[in-house]
Amino acid sequence: MSGERARLFLYDTTLRDGQQTQGVQFSAAEKTEIALMLDALGVDYIEGGWPGANPTDSDFFAAVPRTRAVMTAFGMTRRSGRSADNDDVLAAVLDAGTAAVCLVGKSHDFHVRAALGITLEENLTSIAASVAHAAGRGREVLFDAEHFFDGYAANPSYALDCLRAALDAGARWVVLCDTNGGTLPARVGEITAAVIAAGIPGDRLGIHAHDDTGNAVACSLAAVQAGARQVQGTLNGLGERCGNASLTTLIPTLLLKEPFASNLVTGVGSVSDLTRISRRLDEILNRAPDRSAPYVGASAFAHKAGLHASAILKAPQTYEHVDPALVGNERVIPMSNQAGQSNLRARLAGAGIEVAPGDPALAAILTSVKEREDQGYAYDSAQASFELLARAHLERLPRFFEIERYRVTVERRLNAAGRRISVSEAVVVVRLGEERIMSVSDSVGASGEDAGPVNALWRALAKDLGRWQPAIEDMALTDFRVRIIGAGTEAVTRVIVDSADSRGQAWSTVGVSPNIVDASFEALVDAIRWKLIRDRAV
Ligand SMILES: CC(=O)SCCNC(=O)CCNC(=O)[C@H](O)C(C)(C)COP(=O)(O)OP(=O)(O)OC[C@H]1O[C@@H](n2cnc3c(N)ncnc32)[C@H](O)[C@@H]1OP(=O)(O)O
Numbered sequence: 001m002s003g004e005r006a007r008l009f010l011y012d013t014t015l016r017d018g019q020q021t022q023g024v025q026f027s028a029a030e031k032t033e034i035a036l037m038l039d040a041l042g043v044d045y046i047e048g049g050w051p052g053a054n055p056t057d058s059d060f061f062a063a064v065p066r067t068r069a070v071m072t073a074f075g076m077t078r079r080s081g082r083s084a085d086n087d088d089v090l091a092a093v094l095d096a097g098t099a100a101v102c103l104v105g106k107s108h109d110f111h112v113r114a115a116l117g118i119t120l121e122e123n124l125t126s127i128a129a130s131v132a133h134a135a136g137r138g139r140e141v142l143f144d145a146e147h148f149f150d151g152y153a154a155n156p157s158y159a160l161d162c163l164r165a166a167l168d169a170g171a172r173w174v175v176l177c178d179t180n181g182g183t184l185p186a187r188v189g190e191i192t193a194a195v196i197a198a199g200i201p202g203d204r205l206g207i208h209a210h211d212d213t214g215n216a217v218a219c220s221l222a223a224v225q226a227g228a229r230q231v232q233g234t235l236n237g238l239g240e241r242c243g244n245a246s247l248t249t250l251i252p253t254l255l256l257k258e259p260f261a262s263n264l265v266t267g268v269g270s271v272s273d274l275t276r277i278s279r280r281l282d283e284i285l286n287r288a289p290d291r292s293a294p295y296v297g298a299s300a301f302a303h304k305a306g307l308h309a310s311a312i313l314k315a316p317q318t319y320e321h322v323d324p325a326l327v328g329n330e331r332v333i334p335m336s337n338q339a340g341q342s343n344l345r346a347r348l349a350g351a352g353i354e355v356a357p358g359d360p361a362l363a364a365i366l367t368s369v370k371e372r373e374d375q376g377y378a379y380d381s382a383q384a385s386f387e388l389l390a391r392a393h394l395e396r397l398p399r400f401f402e403i404e405r406y407r408v409t410v411e412r413r414l415n416a417a418g419r420r421i422s423v424s425e426a427v428v429v430v431r432l433g434e435e436r437i438m439s440v441s442d443s444v445g446a447s448g449e450d451a452g453p454v455n456a457l458w459r460a461l462a463k464d465l466g467r468w469q470p471a472i473e474d475m476a477l478t479d480f481r482v483r484i485i486g487a488g489t490e491a492v493t494r495v496i497v498d499s500a501d502s503r504g505q506a507w508s509t510v511g512v513s514p515n516i517v518d519a520s521f522e523a524l525v526d527a528i529r530w531k532l533i534r535d536r537a538v
């Protein structure tokens with residue numbers, strides 16, 4: 001790569017290949033929201049789905065959002081034995097009325113014979129006829145050459161003939177697909193270069209890589225380095241089987257890393273919204289975000305080890321490859337048994353607690369963190385509990401309320417209709433100075449289903465906290481994770497509770513006990529105490 005900056009086109013297939021992820025099913029409204037996020041990000045093409053293949057995709061295209069990105073409908077080349085004019089699948093794709101159409105077709109001789117059961121010549125005719133049909137109706141046509149890399153390895157001249165058939169029939173792009181995801185980056189680079197050397201220009205060539213060896217992003221970068229000028233992928237790497245190349249990783253890499261940043265230009269100007277977009281997608285899918293995701297993961301800029309934290313505070317680039325703000329993420333200096341006083345002071349400062357270097361409380365807090373982690377606590381995942389622990393050592397933890405006692409019961413019985421149901425009930429007694437408040441709650445929600453003993457405890461605890469009640473009204477529990485640590489009679493349960501409020505604050509607390517309800521209760525009480533501290537501070 002040298003000379004003038006070349007234009008690289010970004011093609012998103014979250015709404016099509018992403019929807020082929022096991023367990024993922026978007027609604028038409030969710031597709032629209034995702035399409036608008038992608039458009040705001042600045043991708044060039046949005047593949048919206050396969051019109052006619054299922055009602056959701058048809059509904060999406062029937063009310064397709066207006067985007068600056070080229071909206072693309074996906075489909076396949078005409079069926080064997082049909083003319084392109086008379087193919088209902090192709091007709092539904094064209095009826096979507098999008099500016100671009102992407103047609104998948106075979107380019108591996110083995111698949112032509114085994115999957116389609118037609119001759120190699122018939123397949124070439126089918127590719128050409130289908131592309132010409134769509135191009136003749138004014139569409140920008142892309143040809144996804146399925147299994148291209150395996151096909152090239154088996155029969156290079158036939159694989160190239162498939163690309164030429166599409167280009168000669170009017171395709172704007174031919175896309176080299178590593179459909180089974182088994183080709184390694186060096187080989188992808190080599191084959192892409194060979195395709196260009198065979199006369200197919202790089203600015204008509206795309207790459208579509210799958211992640212079956214964990215190399216989809218590397219394969220895509222190798223193809224781009226070899227000269228391909230369109231790169232396909234999905235948000236958060238969604239996609240069939242192990243997923244597609246993650247655009248969430250690829251885009252910042254192309255923008256921020258050499259040799260790409262200096263030699264290529266894309267439609268994306270800034271990636272400062274990337275972390276928000278990635279997490280919003282997970283929210284839509286009701287999936288926990290991948291903490292270790294490059295650039296956008298919650299741990300992508302978390303500096304746990306004492307040596308790292310100490311250096312980071314002096315110069316962030318000592319342990320950060322890019323500034324987290326560039327991708328909308330943030331630096332975290334968690335507390336754990338790997339921490340030293342640098343982590344500790346940074347964490348405390350982040351929570352608004354200034355402590356002078358050398359203050360003896362620092363050593364006491366560190367010892368306490370390390371001892372408690374040995375018992376099963378995990379403060380790097382429960383920063384709010386850490387803050388409470390530190391405040392207790394520093395004598396800066398207000399005594400908002402005391403728990404006098406609690407009780408929880410779970411009963412399984414037959415209801416009036418003879419259906420087996422369970423009902424959990426909790427009683428919590430708290431003291432606020434001289435005041436004593438007893439609250440009782442069950443955990444039966446609007447649906448009539450029992451949400452379990454921890455939910456009953458939470459409801460009783462949050463039902464009446466006297467003068468503190470207004471401060472916790474907007475609090476919600478967003479996640480609850482349980483882990484058994486150790487084995488046999490030594491085993492304890494660790495519970496992490498995630499909470500959030502209407503001001504957009506999110507925090508995690510931890511409880512540990514041989515008894516799961518007790519561990520949960522400890523984490524719940526911490527969650528409320530942290531919220532009261534924050535709201536008083538505000
Ligand atoms: C590599 C990829 O990820 S490509 C995208 C794949 N995505 C999907 O398959 C999701 C959407 N697909 C669907 O909803 C359905 O498969 C449909 C509606 C397209 C077709 O459904 P059906 O008519 O029931 O066919 P079915 O799915 O069983 O089989 C696919 C048929 O298409 C043929 N076919 C496969 N690829 C192609 C192609 N590129 N060109 C022409 N025909 C093809 C197969 O040979 C098979 O034909 P056969 O039924 O004569 O054996």
Ligand SMILES: CC(=O)C(=O)O
Nearest residue numbers: 104144146147177179
């Ligand atoms: C087209 C496509 O999704 C593939 O070949 O993987």
